[in-house]
Amino acid sequence: MADFITRFAPSPTGPLHLGHAFSAILAHDMARADGGKFLLRMEDTDLQRSKPEWDAQIIEDLSWLGLTWDGPILRQSQQLFSYDPYLEQLAKLDLLYPCSCSRADIRAALAAPQEGQEHEVYPGTCKHRPMTTREPGDALRLHLDRALGLLKNQLPRFQETGEKFFGHHQIDPNRIQAEIGDVVISRKGEDIVAYFLASAIDDAAQSITDVVRGEDLFDFTPIQVTLLTLLNLPIPNYHHHRLVRDESGKRLAKRDDARAIAKYRAEGATPADIRKMVGL
Known part of the structure; x- marks a missing residue:
């Protein structure tokens, strides 16, 4: 063990x-x-x-x-350079697209969400854009429905050990598309990798077996579990505690x-x- x-x-x-x-x-x-x-x-x-x-x-x-x-x-x-291979891997899977929408909205999306902080599901304004159209300053978003399509035969699961959400959870594709949507993964020009990707990659790189954090992040765990599965990285157990x-x-x-x-x-x-x- x-x-x-x-x-x-x-x-x-x-x-x-x-x-x-x-x-x-x-x-x-x-x-x-x-x-x-x-x-x-x-x-x-x-x-x-x-x-x-x-x-x-x-x-x-x-x-x-x-x-x-x-x-x-x-x-x-x-170690910002360490995230580049994973971005390239997602790009090769055709799971990223450039986004030129509000810089303020994009910057707000780079940090971990918190309770009381409204999460607006991205309406898909730039979703039609191929990576070849990316320009300086554009963010990269995860093409969530395409990602879930790749995983339709192996929708990931994760184990929760916190009291409030204890048990096994399987990703609900309809729910995360409706409630979370195409999250920002990276912003070009500032070499900033967003929380969802950087945190998940570092958990794998540091061999984290159990992520202990506040229950306000539980609803966003499926996105990180999805990213880990797409990148063939191990999924830790999660323990979301009271606030x-x-x-x-x-x-x-x-x-x-x-x-x-x-x-x-x-x-x-x-x-x-x-x-x-x-x-x-």
Whole structure:
């Protein structure tokens, strides 16, 4: 049986808050309890918003919480070239097309979606365009219905170990076409690979056996599982955990600086206090 290997993969675009702490501690504790490995990965492909100071702050906060990770930190921005072969593989399968639609919409699609963030299904404006028409600045989108057509005889499945969605799940092609659609895979000109592809590829490259993350990402797991299947990469188990919420029930976000780990530290809180705050 393979060792349990998981990761914490924040984006260094702001401070860690209680929700991040919960996810990191949970993944760390699951790995240590199983005698497995806990890896740290910086998902910093948003080159405009990712900052070295946030990277350093994340490392400091995690260390203060008593978390340790195995091996060096993987930073996506330092290995953007590693995603090119996979983009080429998808292109050879005729599963990508160029898109010149709103740059703001495309940039918003490059990061991991979050609860409360509306996901607009792309209407297919550029879907007729062949790759030969790609111009500087065009994004690349996944031709989802064509991809699902290739997999119609082997629709992928994945195992969920989180309490809310526990069990085996098979991809529902009608649902992901209606609710997710042709996601952005890459943006030319800035060498930015979108979250859906980069995160899935790195999970395979790092031999991640179990992805531990918030339940707000569960609905997008089928896209990543589809990409992994198309690329003949292993599919990990997924564990989508509960979210840490504020008094009104709203999910914490990076704008919630009042709940930043650094602020609690400055006020004299201990790592044990943080664990209690998040229900661990």
